[in-house]
Amino acid sequence: MRFGVNYTPSQGWFHSWLDFDVDAVARDLEQIASLGVDHVRVFPVWPLVQPNRTLIRQRGLDDVATVVDLAAAAGLDASVDAVQGHLSSFDFVPSWLESWHRRNLFTDPDVVASTADYVRALARTVGGRDSLLGVTIGNELNQFAGPPHPAPHRIDAREASAWLETMTTAARTGLQEAGGASSGRVASVTHAMYDAAWYDDRQPFEPAHAADHGDLTVTHSWVFNGAAQLAGPLGPGSARHAEYLVQLAAAWNRDASRPNWLQEVGSPTNVVPAADGPDFVEATLRHAADAPGVWGVTWWCSHDVSRTLSDFPDLEHDLGLFTADGVLKPTGRRFAEVAAELRGRQAPVPAPDALVLDDVGPDGSAEPGHRASCAPGGAFSSAWLRLAESTGRGPQVVLASRLGDQRLLEARGVRTLHRTTERGSVPLAVAHPATLR
Template sequence: MPSAVRFGVNYTPSEGWFHHWLDFDLDSVRADLDSIAALGLDHVRVFPLWPYFQPNRTLIRGRAVDQLVQLVDAAAERGLDVNVDGLQGHLSSFDFLPAWTRTWHRRNLFTDPDVLDGQAAYLRTLAAALADRPNFLGMTLGNEVNQFSAGPHPDPDRATEEEIDRWLTRMLAACEEGAPGRLHLHAEYDATWYQDDQPFTPAQAARHGAVTAVHSWVFNGTAQRHGRTSVPTEHHAAYLVELSKAWAADPRRPVWLQEVGAPAPLVAPEHAAAFTEATVANALDCPDLWGITWWCSHDVSRELADFPGLEYGLGLLTNDRKPKDAARVLARAASEPVPAPTPRTTALVVPADPAVRSACAPGGPVFDAFFRLTADGARPTTVLDTRADDRDHLAARGITEIVTPDQVLPAPHGLQGGTRS
């Protein structure tokens, strides 16, 4: 029996990276998709670059939209479903924002009425163009757009939590208008879960859209603090999956591990396969996991300049479409049946107040307590402090034991015995 968990990859074109939209070559795309399909994966996440598709607020390029449809159709021919990110946004350290939102036309991405009209029209147009394609999964609003809303971005578009809530509601509605009934969602980088002043909150991540998306990168301090083979590093993706469940209104809400990868030098190339195997196995031990989508499909060509060093080698496949050892690990996981994991009955209490969510970040007491429990074999999940006495909520999630960080950690708190060689 095939696994109910979806296995896929974030598609990074082998020729021209995401700039391939400027010189779209369907034959090259088909060859890339052949190399992905050969791994036995079932879906790709694709990234039309926003300024290339909507260079003017009232101009959405028809040819670009047609090329996106051609890509989705080519994926269908190879048995691949497709999720489409809309507002790119930000990819691999580069910002891609249309000129009508920057410099002389500087307008807030999340609050300006004209910008919101343009964004909604763009998302609706992409979704509508794909609405009749059976292999179109749905839209993601954009890639980690929360990075535009606060530091450390050098020029953030500030917004309040309430303004972000309205933005998410409107943009997801635009996707639904374009393609009713598809899997529409939004996705942020882990500052949503870890950074106290982020206006994108954990509650929004866990309650807006069809599924919760988490992006797991261990260069956030996890691997630096604990090392490549530590419990926190190898279980970081699983931690984010389980952390997200504390805020979900639906006790069985699916969680999509939408980005996860093996970043050098913290995970050296010769260790990428082992890291992949451990990360995937631990994520699969999380109930209600929708899928795992690895970052990324193909390496970035060394002919392209100015990327951070780690970005060049994140591909499961080389720039000439040859699979690496990590690709074989993911292919094997995709081909094997995955038993449904048993419920996680021990829940660690986390603060509901987003102003203190740094307690969940690397070095925080929630983070450290979760991995001490994990190292002891407890298979923890999480619950909000405001729900820790809600018997109905706990029963719906199968939780039978509640612990707080101070009950888990020694004083002063620290992660002891939480790593392995």
């Protein structure tokens, strides 16, 4: 199991790409490596690299490659995001997409083609390195596709699929053009959605998109979405939220062996007081590590945002495992200790219990509101927590639409199916034997 961190530069946050300082980045990466982690996730800022639709700055691309190489020098592999997109409450969208030049990010042919050119160029620039884990299309770009974004680029699920297919193909093409790593490692291509994909029925990026595009199923877990407000900072709904989201996302995997990457998870101080932070870190990691098929956990984030920078939500200044001055925090110490223990642990046997999610109705059409029931406090999530606490392990999740796939159930190790007794309220889980041999 891999453990890493999302790299937030200590000096100038991501604005530091404007004043790229090799020595400052190297110091940050050495501090990160001291945690004993094995990888970092790197975030170039899209408008800085592609400031005009037909201008991709080679210097900007080269700076990203330099960070990958500096990470390797510190003993760290790197995953590189492409379309940023959105970071810590701020949108970073090129001027050629806004105001007088407003076009749909996901469907305008010229925009899609130019964005794909950028993704391809970035993948080609960083590709071919033994230390490159892969390329992620972008950070939570589904937040641009619908509410509550104040100015969404509206699309439907079919258009979301088409956009993802174009971008993942561009990334793979760029990696192929760069050539293979000398070690034979094949860099992965992934995409990242925030949890509205699983919890909001209005969101056009759907759970199936996580499983059907890219090489790993990626999840981002944040307990300020209602989980901690309902359960408290250390209650089961908080401590198990990342585990639950990984299990929920895995339900859409068509292949039981598809890896699941907990790419973002953090300890937000607006709902997890600093005093509870280390225990939250430990509980989150231990529960997440108990879910089958977890490739790795990448914590958000490496360094606090300096309080000399303004207009951030207050919690963003306290999410780092290090302070902005490079001092290791209690959460960082606990993360390093638990990761060191779990890293060499044998992969867990899948939980034999699974809770059925009614994603389709009796007529086979999509069940209205089934994603909302999965959100914290919803009927399905409450049932999952009840079952997890009663059995001691977080149950797997099986889609009602796939109950007939015996081969998949067997491959996942499911032995007992559970259903909820009620819809739209906090239910009880009732066991039903799976027809497995």
